[in-house]
Amino acid sequence: MSVDITVAIPTYNGESRLPEVLDRLRSQVHTQNFSWEILIVDNNSIDNTAKVIQAYQADWSEIFPLKYYFEAKQGAAFARRHAIEVARGTLIGFLDDDNLPASDWVAAAYEFGQKYPAVGAYGSQIHALLETVPPDNFHRIAPFLAITERGSQPLQYEPSKKLLPPSAGLVIRKQAWLESVPKQMILTGRVSGNMLTSEDLEMLSYIQKSSWEIWYNPAM
Numbered sequence: 001m002s003v004d005i006t007v008a009i010p011t012y013n014g015e016s017r018l019p020e021v022l023d024r025l026r027s028q029v030h031t032q033n034f035s036w037e038i039l040i041v042d043n044n045s046i047d048n049t050a051k052v053i054q055a056y057q058a059d060w061s062e063i064f065p066l067k068y069y070f071e072a073k074q075g076a077a078f079a080r081r082h083a084i085e086v087a088r089g090t091l092i093g094f095l096d097d098d099n100l101p102a103s104d105w106v107a108a109a110y111e112f113g114q115k116y117p118a119v120g121a122y123g124s125q126i127h128a129l130l131e132t133v134p135p136d137n138f139h140r141i142a143p144f145l146a147i148t149e150r151g152s153q154p155l156q157y158e159p160s161k162k163l164l165p166p167s168a169g170l171v172i173r174k175q176a177w178l179e180s181v182p183k184q185m186i187l188t189g190r191v192s193g194n195m196l197t198s199e200d201l202e203m204l205s206y207i208q209k210s211s212w213e214i215w216y217n218p219a220m
Contacts, residue, residue: 040053084178119214121170121171146169
């Protein structure tokens, strides 16, 4: 049985970060008119991530399910593909385990997907929680930290500009992924002994080249 939207959280050693993310998801608003689920994809963690999720599941009384899956192949690309395979949602929203969604993030993600059926993927507005006041030229490196602040209006990422959103806070239409993204990608994400990243941009490039639109949704 399908659901309207899946929230997928790939994680590696996320025992200290996941509780706040799950608490935020547990208190989402305006979700009464659609169905959704939460998936945790444990990407070969060696800490107590599994036990943390088990404790949440034991106390979970929400109508939307909280599910746990284990992915032994190290790398964000493998964790995301696992999420795609098991997700029941027509839309799949990816949160990193240090992304703290606004109280209406799930509702805003669902509504945008309904309003723009030609959009294959769309990114969130992402702000930083900074421990100190950043230097004046911090904006020059902000995009490399997935900080995404592109104004208050939705906008399309035009292929000619060679710019795509980060995977943090990204929603993908499952149909677009299945039609566009090969099962074996070149980039896997950071793994032991290999810091080659940008696997999210590879995945989005396939979707964009298949004529699906990619957008920025500031409401998320």
